[in-house]
Structures are given as structure tokens and as C-alpha cells.
Amino acid sequence: MATDQSAPITFRVNGKDVEGHVEPRTLLVDFLRDTLRLTGTHIGCDTSQCGACVVHLDGIAVKSCSVLAVQAAGREVRTIEGLADADGPLHPMQEAFRQHHGLQCGFCTPGMVMTAIELAQLAEPLTPERVREGLEGNICRCTGYHNIVQAVLAGAAAMRQ
């Protein structure tokens, strides 16, 4: 069945059902930013390399610049905005980035945090080397990797407590 372009598609974004009209060619990142105004998810490179646009789709980290919005229909999308309530405490990974100064300009941070959360949820033990491998698809143009790695290790430890 071809997707009827006139029909609204239901998404579940950060725990809330959202209806939207999207063209098939609309990228998930553009739907999140332009339609839902969830601008925490960034577009850094547009060539699928930088990882600033990483979100979770059914709990799995994906580059939302390389997924069509229609492919997320009926599925659970989680963005950086969905990690903590506006007035509540930060997610442990966000708190670790704050504590360890895991950001400089901050542009790559949402993608770093979303990737780091998936990494922390894997069963294997995390070492600095494993964290660096896990962040292979996330580029920090400030090159602030050292503190990011420290933050991910601390955030993962906090999440596992």
C-alpha cells in the first residue's frame, strides 16, 4: 500500500502521541525540528557522519537525518527533550555531562548524550577505549573528547546504580 499523503500519521514522541502530515521525503530530523519544534536534535553535517541528530527509535540510537519520518510512524521516538522534565532533575547522563564539563560549544551534545545512553544500556563493561569506539559516529568539532569520555563513564555508572 502506498502511504496516502493526505492522511495524518501518528507518531509517539517523548511519550506523547503526535499527529502529523508528512511528505514521504520528509526526514525524521526535519519533522522533529520544523513540525514539532523539538530543536534540541541538531543537524550538523547532513551527510550522516556527525551524529548531532541521534535520537532513539524504539529504544535504538539512529541518525534521524537518515531515517524518513514515515518510517517512525507508529513507533516510539525519544529525543533529548524527552530525557528529563523541564523542572525535574536531569537524566543521569545529562548530569554527568554537566559535572564533567563534557561539552564546549554544546552543538554535538544532544547526539552525544543519546548515543551515550544506548552505549550505557549495553551489557558489556565500559572502558575509556570502549566509550571512544561507541562514540565513533559522533563528532565534536571542539575536539572535547576527553571530558566527553569521562562524562559517559560517569553517566553510565550512575545509570547502572
Place this chain on the structure above:
Amino acid sequence: MYRFTYHQPVTLDAAVQLASSTEDGSYLAGGMTLLPTMKFRLANPSDLIDLGGVEELRGISEGDGRLRIGASSTHAEVAASALVADRMPALAELASRIGDPAVRNRGTIGGSIANADPAADYPAALLALDAEVITNQRTIAAADFFTGFFSTALAPGELVTAVRFATPAQAAYQKAPNPASRFALVGVFVARHADGVRVAVTGAGPYATRYPAFEAALDASFTPEAAASVPVDDAGLTSDLHASAAYRAHLIGIMAKRAVAAC
């Protein structure tokens, strides 16, 4: 990205039917190559036939002494599969080093081999592990599947449904990755089977191929030294901004030696 019509079939038959009934339709697997290519307007399919909902393309199983990996299996699924890790850990290791985690969460084995990127990792594994590519129409030996630069034996509309690998006695894959993309500058897959050693190289030329000189040397003596002693001609190898043909030829020897050492 140009406009296209999006389809989400849930059966193999429906997917194939759509491909034959659309003007210039394309299958969409993980989309890790196709969608970026469409964003650059380098591809303009009239229709995208998303394979994500086709259950028949999923699953990793074993039968007739071969490991069967469904075409829609992601690199992350292959890397994490206990069955793959037990039967051919070299393949799980290869999958765990494709691209980056988010790419591995979406990219699929079927999509990778149908795309036939000259620097993709899987083609070397298919050739060295004597794989069969199963399509909706027939079974194609890996040796006949990769036919050129981004070219395969697939007919228009023909869909890869699974890949079946022969279990080796020993195997290892070593690659020199491009530091940015993690594509293989050169990747060498060495597999020791009951009937002999197979050595396949990806990244070095227009498409992955076996290297009979290495196979003969390793049949005689399965040692890193034997691999290192094989001369490699750089004629026909790729020269680009990442590496010269001579450097790629050099890397083939180094990666072959390391792969044998890792077996």
C-alpha cells in the same frame, strides 16, 4: 530530496510485485546509503519500497551446516548474535566494525551487498566464506554475485532475501579502516575450510575479489609469514585521495598477515 511514493509492504510477494509495477522503484533496506544518496539528489527513484515490515527477510538461523542470515538483519544484530559468534566469530567481529553504532543499528547485510560498495566489508566475508546469496528468484554463488564497481548479478526487481555462509574451521577479518568513514581502505578476510583456504580482499579495487596467490601460499603453509611473502601487484587497484594503489597493495599483504595471525 526529490519526491517519491512510499510503500510499506508486509510480504515478500507484495514487495516484489511493487518493484515490477512501479516505473523506477527502489527497495529501501536500512537506508544508510540510499537515503544520503537521495539527499544529494544523486538518486531519484519514483517509488521507495520499504522492506522494514517484511518479516520473511528477518532472522538468523542454521540449517544444512550453513548459517542463514536474513537480508534485513542489521549489522548490530549480526554482531550481537550468539549463533554467529559461536559458528563464525570473524563475521560477528566484521559486523561490529562497520561504520558506527547508529549506522549498524539501521544498515543491513542485504542492503550492503546489493549496493556492492567497493569498500564495504561484507563482500570479503561472502567470498571467503563460500556464501550463497538467496534471492526471490534463485541462489547465486558469492563468486558470481559481485560483478563490478557497485554492480551485482541481481536483475532489475530481484531482491536479496538471505545469505547462507559455509562454516569455516578458522577465519579472521582484518581491515585498515578509513579513519573518518570506517569503510575499508583494504580489508582481508581469510577462511580456512576443509577443502582449502579462501582469501578475499575488499576496498583495494573496484569490487571485492579472491586472491588465489594468497590461497595457494596458505594452503602450503598456514602461517603469517607465508601470507607476508606473497607479492601483490598494484595494477588495477584503486588510487584516490585516501591511499595510492601502491599503498593499498602493501596493505593487502599486511592485513592478510594479520588475519592469518588472528585465526
